Amino acid sequence: MVLLVFLLLWTDLVLAVQLEDSELSVRFWYGPVSLPVYPQPDKPPKPARKAAPAKKPGRRKKKKATQKPPAQPVRKKKGDMGELWQIICSLLPPLGTLLTSIRVTRLQIQLMVGGTDAADTAIRYGQTCALVHGSVAALSGMMQVQIDRIEIGWDYLHAGITEKVSLELRLRLGIIVAQALRALWRLIMAIVGTNGKASAGPESGKSAASENHTGGITNG
Numbered sequence: 001m002v003l004l005v006f007l008l009l010w011t012d013l014v015l016a017v018q019l020e021d022s023e024l025s026v027r028f029w030y031g032p033v034s035l036p037v038y039p040q041p042d043k044p045p046k047p048a049r050k051a052a053p054a055k056k057p058g059r060r061k062k063k064k065a066t067q068k069p070p071a072q073p074v075r076k077k078k079g080d081m082g083e084l085w086q087i088i089c090s091l092l093p094p095l096g097t098l099l100t101s102i103r104v105t106r107l108q109i110q111l112m113v114g115g116t117d118a119a120d121t122a123i124r125y126g127q128t129c130a131l132v133h134g135s136v137a138a139l140s141g142m143m144q145v146q147i148d149r150i151e152i153g154w155d156y157l158h159a160g161i162t163e164k165v166s167l168e169l170r171l172r173l174g175i176i177v178a179q180a181l182r183a184l185w186r187l188i189m190a191i192v193g194t195n196g197k198a199s200a201g202p203e204s205g206k207s208a209a210s211e212n213h214t215g216g217i218t219n220g
Helices: 001-008 078-100 118-141 173-219
Strands: 014-019 023-030 031-038 103-113 145-152 161-171
Touching: 001 173, 014 173, 078 173, 103 118, 118 145, 161 173
Parallel strands: 103 145
Antiparallel strands: 014 023, 014 161, 023 031, 103 161
């Protein structure tokens, strides 16, 4: 049982993404389980429902219009925004760890660049190379990237860009579970901390006022 749980937590959740000729396809993998994400398969048409029998015309009772009291605007307290911001800040570290733990594997980029003439093709080719290699370098600085192939060519006879891009986004289930528990713990601590401050605020103010008052009497 322990070994099975360990294998399930160690298994990767995989999103296989492919873009070819402006057609996007995304598929989800977890072990032997495979599900299409986009595009969704066509569902079979539902059978037509039988028409309900027509009701006989009759007198309809008029409902008395009930006047609802005007809704009062909800006033937001200044403390609510501070508590909300504190909760958001407590969730940022687990989210950052989760994003940086994503691995990009089997990255393949094949582009064919064309323009209206030779000069336009050369300009587009240079811009495309700079964009692709710069984006891959920036992505490699944030997470692990496994590059299988990057090919960028030019075609003077075609005014446009032909693309074929495929990659896999991988993330272990154990990391998701660990960061979810970490986020839950930080959220609980943030809520307990804000409630503790809110409850201790008036009492501390009263105690300070009483000390000042008694101090004035003794000194007198």
